[in-house]
Amino acid sequence: MTPTLIKNLSRHVGEEVEIRGWLFNKRSSGKIAFLIVRDGSGVVQGVLLKTNETAFAAAEMLTQESSLYLRGTVRAEPRATGGYEIDVTQVIPVSIAGEYPISLKEHGVEFLAERRHLWIRTPKQAAILRIRAEIEFALREFFYRNDFVLADAPIITPAACEGTTNLFEIDYHGDKGYLSQSGQLYNEATAAALGRIYCFGPTFRAEKSKTRRHLLEFWMIEAEAAFFDVDDNMRLQEDMVVYVIERVLERCRNELKLLERDISKLEAVKKPFPRISYTDAVALLNKAGEAFEWGDDFGAPHETIIGNHFDSPVFVHRYPTAIKAFYMKPDPEDEKVVLGADLLAPEGYGEIIGGGQRIDDLALLEQRLAEHQLPREAFEWYLDLRRYGSVPHSGFGLGIERTVAWICGLDHIRESIPFPRLLHKMYP
C-alpha cells in the first residue's frame, strides 16, 4: 500500500491509507484504544475497538516511540486536533521501542540537552526545525530571485578575517589552519568575479561565550554586492528579512501556532525599517537613563533597549571607527564613524545582522591592516581586489540561529539548530 503523509490526510477522506511513523502516545480504556502517531509531517490519532482483536493486541504491544505502519480509513473529526482521525484496520509494529527516556511530562534543560537526538522528536522542537528549514529555503529563494549567485566560501582559512576574536585552530598537515569565522573576505573576491553573491555555511567562534544568544558553531548567510553602497545594502537587507517573514507566515502557520508564537508581532514587521545612527542611538540610551558614553560598544541590554523602541527590526548605522572591523569604510562626511550598519531584531532579540560598506581604497586598507597589526602577507590577495578594478561594495552577514530564535519566539538559541555546539558541550 502506498504510504500517505499525515500532513496530506485531508486529501484522502474516506480512503484506506497507510501511515508510516512512530507512536507518540497511547490511551486505552479496555475496549477502545487511541494511538497517537507522528510521521515527521504531522500527528494523527488512530482509533480502534477491541472487536478488531488482531489490531488491538498489536496496539497493546506498542510502547512510546515504537515504529509502526498504521492502516485505516481517514475520517474528518472535529474533535481531533488536526481535524482528521483514522479508523484503524491494521497495526503493524516495525520495532518495539525500549523504555523511552523522554516522557510526556516536563523535563529540565540539562536532561533534554543530553538527549537532543531524541528531544527533536517532540512536536515543538520538530516545528522549530521545520521553520528553520523554511527560513533557509526562503533566503536562498530571495537571493536567487534577486540575481545573487551562491559562491561558497572556504571553511578552513589561513588567518583571522578580523584578527580580534578567538578561532578554532587545526593542524593543516603541519601548517596552522583555522575554522572560518566569516566568509566575508572571500565574498569580496567572488563579488568582484560575479557581481552579486552570497555564501551560506557554518561559522566558528572559539570565544567562551555562555549566553542564550551564542553558539560556538552557527550558520551564517553572507551576501556581498559590487557597486552597492551602505544604503543599497540596508535596502537589500530589509527586503530580505521581510521576504523571509512573509514566507514563514505563509508556509508555517501551524508550526508558529504550535509554538504559541504571537503572530501579530511578525505581521508588524514592515518596510522601511527604521534607521538610526549610532550617535542617535546613544542619545536614545541616555534618555532611557542608561549611563553610556559615545565611543563604547553596545552590550546586550543596550541592544534590547534600542530594539524595543520599534516594532520592526532597526538599523543602527555609522558606528565609531575604533569599535568596528578594519575593512569598514569611513563616512566621507564624518571620518570618526564608518558606513557600517547592524540590524537589531525587536522583542529583545538583539543583533541578527552585521554589515556595511567596505574600504575600496588601497592605501587606506594598507594603513588599517598596519593599525590593527594584521600580518600583511596573509592579506595580499585581499589587497589585490583594490589593485585590480576596485569598486565601492557592501555586504552583510545574517545569523541563522538568532533569526530562527526571533521568528519562533525562543528564549534560548540552543533550540534553533538540530545539534547546538555550546561551551563545553558537544554531545550528542
Place this chain on the structure above:
RNA sequence: UCCUCGAUAGCUCAAUGGUAGAGCACGCGGCUGUUAACCGCGGGGUUGUAGGUUCGAGUCCUACUCGAGGAGCCA
C-alpha cells in the same frame, strides 16, 4: 576568565537541624471517545563528591565537580 543561582527516586519537584515524600514514568489489574486520559495496587534512594560543626545534617560551614543564567566578545 569573572559574577549570581542550583544539584534529593528514571523525570519534575517537596521535606523548622529530629523516621526520605508526592506526581509522572515503569509493572500488574480495571474502564467503549481518550486529549500530558483516569482509578486501584506495587517495586524504586550511599540526598553531586570530600571533609567539618552537632547528641543528631537533605538542611549549617569549607573545598571541589557538574549544570543554569548573566558579563566580556559577537551573528
